[in-house]
Amino acid sequence: MDFEIVTDSSSNLKEEMIDEFGLHILPLTFMVDGEQYQSYLKGEHTDLKQFYTMMREGKVITTSLPSLADSEALMRGLLEQGRDVLYLGFSSGLSGTYEAIELLTKQLAAEFPDRKVHAVDTLAASGGQGLLVWHAVQRARAGASIDEVRDWVEANKLHLAHWFTVDDLMFLFRGGRVSRTSAWAGTMLNIKPVMHVDDEGHLIPMEKVRGRKKSLNALVDHMEKTGCAPIGEQMVFITHGDCIEDAEYVAEQVKTRFGVKEVVISYVDPVIGAHSGPGTMALFFLASER
Secondary structure (H helix, E strand, O other): OOOEEEEEHHHOOOHHHHHHHOOEEEOOEEEEOOEEEEOOEOOEOOOHHHHHHHHHOOOOEEEEOOOHHHHHHHHHHHHHOOOOEEEEEOOOOOOOHHHHHHHHHHHHHHHOOOOOEEEEEOOOOHHHHHHHHHHHHHHHHOOOOHHHHHHHHHHHHHHEEEEEEOOOHHHHHHOOOOOHHHHHHHHHOOEEEEEEEOOOOOEEEEEEEEOHHHHHHHHHHHHHHHEOOOHHHOEEEEEEOOOHHHHHHHHHHHHHHHOOOEEEEEEOOHHHHHHHOOOOEEEEEEEOOO
């Protein structure tokens, strides 16, 4: 590629893909027992199973934006090397990350008038953001310019479908997504929410089903209803909150029902996982509408 793509750790991309594509990652941060951690460090693997174990044990996790100083150092370094920069950011409907980094890109664009510095609010999260980055890379590798790739992402981001479910509603309650009454009632009745990320980048409950298996099947049902044809030729992303067996079940359903050949499974990162909890399951694909 003749320009650099920068995105956030909230894109939940696998380390091998980050390395293969030469991507630059801005790590969001999280706090456990007063100690701060970065959700991504190149070459260092966070023990995500241990992270979710801490959540199950009741550890309180708080989250924060990427370090602006580190973000500036990364982007400034690329620009000083004569590289243009395309930033594909975490949904502004879920985090203040995009707003902060967009302001930084504007400042750097003024300092480097001979370079292109573009920022796109993907209005996406987790594997949805990651899948948009994947598509951007494919177009860049095929020879598209930075402007063409930016325009493709802007034109197609509202076709990137996110379908989520969670296993424990209490984590959504703690994050302010559902009321205490709904969380307790749902837990007692084994009700599982099916949610998506809407056109404004917000996480929205769409329906309720009883039982975990039905909630997993509901994700795949939504893909059948809206997935762009031919569905079987799509790249599909799945992310999970330490429930790999469920992720593999959803992947198998997608392959069996639609003939999908490429499915990438990865963990939900600590910053998103701190709000959605262990047992989060999410399916991402291109659709006629979100």
